[in-house]
Amino acid sequence: MKAIMVVGTTSHAGKSLLTAAICRILSRRGWRVAPFKAQNMALNAYVTSGGGEIGHAQAVQAWAAGIAPVVEMNPILLKPQGDMTSQVILKGRAVGKVSAADYYDQFFEIGWQAVEESLRRLGEEFDLLVCEGAGSPAEINLKHRDLTNMRVAKHLNAPTLLVVDIDRGGAFAHVVGTLELLDPDERALIRGVVINKFRGQRSLLQPGIDWLQERTGIPVVGVIPWLDHAFPAEDSLSLFDRPTQTNGDINITVVRLPRISNFTDFDPLEAESTVSVRYISPKQSLGHPDAVILPGSKTTIADLIILHKTGMAEAIHNYVAAGGTVLGICGGYQMLGQILADPEGIEGQEGRYKGLGLLPLKTVIAGQKVARQRTVTSNFPQEGLPVSGYEIHQGRTRLIEAENGTQALFDDPNLGVVDETQSVWGTYLHGIFDNGPWRRAWLNRLRQQRGLKALPTGVANYREQRELALDALVDSIEPHLDLAPVLP
Template identity: 70%
Template sequence: MKAIMVVGTTSHAGKSFLTAALCRILARRGWRVTPFKGQNMALNAYVTSTGGEIGHAQAVQAWAAGVTPRVEMNPILLKPQGNMTSQIIIKGKAVGTVQATEYYEKYFELGWEVVQESLYRLSLEFDMVVCEGAGSPAEINLKHRDLTNMRVAKHLNAPTILIVDIERGGAFAHVVGTLELLDPQERSLVKGIVINKFRGQKELLDSGITWLEEKTKVPVLGVIPWSHQMFPAEDSLDLLERNRRRSSQDINISVVKLPRIANFTDFDPLEAESSVSVNYVDIQDSLGHPDAVIVPGTKTTIPDLLAMERSGMAEQIRNYAAAGGTVLGICGGYQILGQRIIDPEGFEGESGEFTALNLLPVTTILSPNKIARQRQVISEFPQAGLPVDGYEIHQGRTRINRRLREENDDYQPIFDDPALGLVDKSQAIWGCYIHGLFDNGAWRRSWLNHLRKQRGMSSLATGISNYRDQREATLNILADIVEKNLDLTTILSNHY
C-alpha cells in the first residue's frame, strides 16, 4: 500500500484538515484511499457501524475519502479525563483508564502491534493511505515511544509533508527547529513543507520561502490562505477561534464550555446556519440572555457538574430555566440536567451520590460498561415523525424517576425510544443522548423554529437536507483550496 504522511510543527497546525483534503483529492482522482492516525488524543469521538469509537476527525477524513469510517483508521484513541489520566480505546473498545507513565509501560508494545495490524488490514482493501501525525514529530522526550508520527512514516517509507501554522508566528523557526530535531532517516522522508493559514499578499512571503528552501533543502509545496471554511477540530483550542468569528444573529445560542467538554463537533451544524450565532461560554463567565443554552457532552460528568456548582454556572442555568429560558443537555449534559448522578464504584473519582441541576426527572448511575452504538429513531418533539440518526457514547445508565402518562404529562419522550431523552411540557428543557442530533436538517430546523417562534420570527424552511450534504460540499471546497495552492507533484511522483 502506498502512503503519504502529514505531520505538523505544532498541534493545531492543520494536519487533520490537510489529511482530509488529500483524501478527497486522491479519491477524486480515482484512488482507493483511506485515512489513518495510529494514536489520537481527543474528546471528539465518533461511533462506527460496528460500535467502535474513533476520533471524529478520522471519521470526517473517511467521508472525505468516500469510504465508511472503521476502527482500523484510528486503532488507538486516548480520552483525557483529568488527574493526568486517560481512558484507553483500542480497536474501538475501552480497555481501561491509566496515567501517562503507566500507559507507555503497559501499552506501548501492544499499541505498536495494533498500529501495524491495522495498517495491514487496510492494505488489503486500499491502495493508498494518508496518515496523520499528532502534535509535533520532534518532541525529543517522547520520540522513543511515539506511535503516531515518524515511526509510522518509517514503517511505510512514506513521503512526508510538514505543515506549519504561520498565523501563530515563528513559522520559519518552527520548521527549521522541527527538521533539525529529526534523525537523518526521518528527515530524508520529509519531501515538502506547507505553510498554512496565511493572511495577506503572498508576494511578501516569497523571500522567506526562498530562504527556507535554501536553508532546509526541502521544497515548499505551497501556501494555503486563511479560510473561514470550518473543519471539525480535535481539541478545544479551536473554540477560541470560533468565538472570535461569531456575531449576533437572529438566534443566539450559548454552549457551556465545560472543563472536559466532549463532542463539541455536535454544534458544527448550528454554526453553519447563517441565522444562528453559537458562543462558547466559560463556566466562570456570565451566561447572559441567549435564546438557548446547551450543556454539551463531557468525558467526566461529575467533576464537571461540581465545577459548574463551584463557579456559579449551575445556579445561572437554574435561574435562566426558571425565567423561561430554553436549555438542552446532550449526553453528559443530559445527565447534568437530571436530579441525581450516582457513581457507586468511584468510576470518575470519588464514589457517591451527587445532586444535579434538577431540571429533568432522571437519575443516572455511572458504570464501567460503556454504551457506544449508532441509533436511528423517529422524533416526537418538536415535530412528530422526523427521522433522526446519530450515535450514543456514554458510561451512565439514565432512568426516568416517574411513570410517563400517555397525554398531558409534564414530560414526554423526544423520540420513539424514551430512553434517549425527555422534554418538558413547555418544550423549554430538553435532554437527550444522541450525538450528531443537529446533523439531521429537518429536526435541527424544527428545533430552531421553536426558538424563532418564541421571538415572534418567521419559520425557516424545514425541508433542508442533512448537514452531511453540506459537509460534503465543504470537503470539496477545502480540497479545491489545497489543489489550487499546493504543488503535489513531488509527493505523488512516486505513486503514479
C-alpha cells in the same frame, strides 16, 4: 502498502485539515484512499457503524475520501479525563484508564501491534493511505516511545509532508528546528514543506521560501492561504479561537465545560446563518440567550460540581424559571437530572451527587460503555421525523417518577425526554443537529417565542452541507499544493 505522511511542526499546524484535503484531492483523481492516524488524543469522538470509537477528525477525513469510517483509521484514541489520566480506546473499544506516567509501560507494545494490524487491513483494501501525525515529530523526550509520527512513516517508508502554521509566527525557525531534531533516516523521508495559514502577498514571502529551500534542500510544495472554511477541531482549545456570529435571529449559548466533549455536535448550528452560537465558561455570565446547551463531558460529575461551585447551576435554574430553554446532550443530559451516582468510582471518586434537578432522572455511571449508531423517529418538536446519530456514554439513565409530566423525545424512550412545557430537553443522541428537519423544527420553536417567521423544515441533513464544505475547502487548497513529490 503505499502511503504518504503528514506531520506538523506544532499542534494546530493544520495536519487534520491537510490530510482531509489530500484524501478528497486524490479521491477525485480516482485513487482509492483512506486516512490513518495511529494515535489520537481527543474528546471529539465518532462511532462507526460497527460500534467502535475513533477521533471525529478521522471520520471527516474518511468522508472526504468518500468512504465509511472504520476503527482501523484510528486504532488508538486517548480521551483525557483530568488528573493526568486518560481512557484508552483500542481499536474502537474502551480497554481501561491509565495515567500519563504508566501509559507507555502498559500500552506501547499492544498499541503498536494494533497499529500494525490496522495498517495491514487498510493496505489490503486501499491504493494509498494518507497518514496523519500528532503534535510534533521532534519531541526528543518522547520520540523513543512515539506511536504516531515518524515511527509510522519509517514503518511504511512513507514520503512525508511537514506542515507549519505561519500565522503564529516563527515558521522558518519551526521548520529548521524540527528538521534538525529528526534522525537522519527520519529527515530523509521529508519530501516537502507546506506553509499553512498564510495571509498576504506571496511575492513578499518568496525570499524566505528561497532561503528555506536552499538551507534544507527540501522543496516548499505548498503555501496555503488563510481559509475561512470550518474544519472540526480535535480539542477544546480551538473554541477560544472561534469567532461568534453576532447577526443571527436566534442566540444560543453553549456552556464550555472544562472537559467538554463532542462539541462537533454544534457545527450544524454554526452553519445556520440565522443562528449565533456563543461558547462561555461556567464562570461567565449566562445572559439571556434564546437557548442554553449543556454539551457532552468526559467527566460529567466533575463538570457538574464546577457548575454548582461557579454559580452556573443556579443561573441555569433562574434562566429556566424565567422561561428559557435548555438542552442537554449526553453528559449534559445526565446533569439535568436529580441524581448522578458513581458507585464504582469510574469517573474518579465514588459517591452520589446532586444534579441540576430540572428533569426527574437518576443516572448511574456504569463500567460498560454504550457506543452505537442509532436511527429513531421523533415525537418532539415535530412528530414523525427520522433522526440519526450515535451514543457514547457510560451512564444509565432512568426516570425516577412515574407521573412526572416528561415525555419521550423519540420512539425509544431511553434516548431522551422533554418536560411538559418543552423548556427542558435532554438526549443521549450525538449528532442530533445533523438532522436538518429536526434541527429546523427545534429552532422554529425558539423563533416562535421571539415572534419570528418559521424557517423551512424541508432541508437537507448536515452531511450534504459538509460535502459542499469539503469541496469548497479542496477547491481553495488544491491550486496551492503540489503533491507530486510525495506520490508514488
